[in-house]
Amino acid sequence: MTNNITNTVQKKVVFVDGGIHARELVSPAAALYVIETLIANTKLTETIEWQIMPMLNPDGYEYALNKDPLWRKNRSKSPSSTCYGVDLNRNFGFQWGGLGASSSPCSYDYKGASAFSEPESRALRDAMLPLKGKVKAYITFHSFGQTILYPWGYSTLVKHPLTATMDTAAKAMAAQIKKTTLAVYSVGNSAVVYYPVAGASDDWAAYAMDIAHSYTIELRDKGVYGFKLPASQILPTVRDAWEAVKTLATLV
Ligand code: 0X9
Ligand code: ZN
Numbered sequence: 001m002t003n004n005i006t007n008t009v010q011k012k013v014v015f016v017d018g019g020i021h022a023r024e025l026v027s028p029a030a031a032l033y034v035i036e037t038l039i040a041n042t043k044l045t046e047t048i049e050w051q052i053m054p055m056l057n058p059d060g061y062e063y064a065l066n067k068d069p070l071w072r073k074n075r076s077k078s079p080s081s082t083c084y085g086v087d088l089n090r091n092f093g094f095q096w097g098g099l100g101a102s103s104s105p106c107s108y109d110y111k112g113a114s115a116f117s118e119p120e121s122r123a124l125r126d127a128m129l130p131l132k133g134k135v136k137a138y139i140t141f142h143s144f145g146q147t148i149l150y151p152w153g154y155s156t157l158v159k160h161p162l163t164a165t166m167d168t169a170a171k172a173m174a175a176q177i178k179k180t181t182l183a184v185y186s187v188g189n190s191a192v193v194y195y196p197v198a199g200a201s202d203d204w205a206a207y208a209m210d211i212a213h214s215y216t217i218e219l220r221d222k223g224v225y226g227f228k229l230p231a232s233q234i235l236p237t238v239r240d241a242w243e244a245v246k247t248l249a250t251l252v
Contacts, residue, residue, distance in 0.1 A: 011049040013134040014249050015211075017124060018053070018141040020088050020201065022060030022071045023227045026219050027141040029234055030241035031055075037242050048249055049134075053127060056120050057088055070227065074120050078105035078113075086112035089142075090199040091121040094207045095154040098198025111199055124201060128209055136252035137213040138205040141241060144226050145194075145218035146185045148173055148244065151206040153190030153216070154198040162212050163189065169213055169251050173244040180243050181236050183220065190216060213252055217244055 018031030031054035038050055055061065059075040073085030083106035090101040093115035097103075101111035116122050128135065150166035152158050160166065170187040177185050186193065190202065206214040220229060220237040229237065 010134065011047060012136040012252060013049045013051055013131050014245070014252065015051045015128060015131070015135050015138045015205070016053075016141070016245060017056055017139075017201070019055040019057055019061060020120075020140065021142060022057055022064035022073070023069060024141075024143040024219075025064075025227065026143050026229050026234060026237050028054045028061070030141045030219060030238045033238035034242055034245050044246065044249055051127065051131065051135075053124060056124060060085070060088075072108050073110065074118055076118060078110075080113075081105040083110075086110050086118050088118055088121050089201060090197070091116060091118050092125070092199050092201050092204035094204040095198040098154050098196070100154075100195055100197035101199050109197075115199065121201070125204075125208075128205065132209055135205075135209055135211050137215075137248050138202070138209070138211050139215050139217055139245060139248065140201050140205075141217055141219060143219040143237075144221055144223065144229070146183060146220055146222050147193055147218045148185055148187045149190040149193055149202070149216040149218065150188075151190060151203045151214055153194075153196065153200050153203050155196050156189075156191045159189075160206065166213060166215070169248060170215060172251065173215075173217075173247045176243045176247040177240045181239050183236065183240050185217075185240070185244075213248060215244075215248070217241065 019028035064071040087109045090111040096115035148170040174185040
């Protein structure tokens with residue numbers, strides 16, 4: 001038996017990730033900018049332990065950058081077909097295989113052979129699970145659409161018990177973005193604002209990790225440039241991301 005005697009206050013953990021969908025180029029940039037800003041701003045690291053995974057799908061990004069700019073999935077080879085890739089945001093083990101997730105390995109939203117069949121989704125799971133009980137907020141960066149989405153995303157019919165809390169926090173994030181960068185982000189339940197999607201990381205984090213604040217942030221733009229965001233919009237977009245993260249960190 002060990003006895004720990006400590007005066008160190010256990011910090012709350014905020015978990016941020018990016019780079020799950022290969023064509024969403026501004027997403028890993030946003031996570032990296034959060035890291036850069038935190039390093040310069042010691043205040044928010046005094047009370048919060050930050051866990052940041054900026055690149056969840058390296059093979060997919062490599063393929064998008066060199067071969068097919070609209071590639072979305074990872075690059076795993078399906079044994080049952082000639083097609084490649086699993087949509088990692090359909091591969092998490094909560095409500096896996098439900099709405100909005102394809103069973104066809106050739107589809108852009110293929111759910112994979114089983115929940116957590118992919119090393120990339122397992123990597124996120126395995127990084128998070130030891131932190132259960134400590135993680136107070138999870139943000140995953142995607143693009144595009146300028147929306148802040150919260151669970152449940154797998155169904156329009158089932159309401160997350162903390163919907164009101166998350167709606168308030170999401171509105172605070174959107175208001176802070178508008179105040180600082182002038183960009184307008186809309187807010188709402190994932191399944192309602194977008195479409196129902198089962199097996200996504202946000203729902204898994206809310207359910208399996210019991211995280212009270214779980215958000216998918218779809219960064220810029222609203223569809224003019226879409227995935228091909230001009231370089232001049234990278235900095236303003238990652239600033240949106242930082243303003244959202246900073247606001248949430250002060251609320252949890
Ligand atoms: O479909 C997705 O995975 C996300 N949109 S994207 O255009 N970046 O692919 C939205 C996921 C929202 N979360 C849930 N519905 N659970
Ligand atoms: Zn995405």
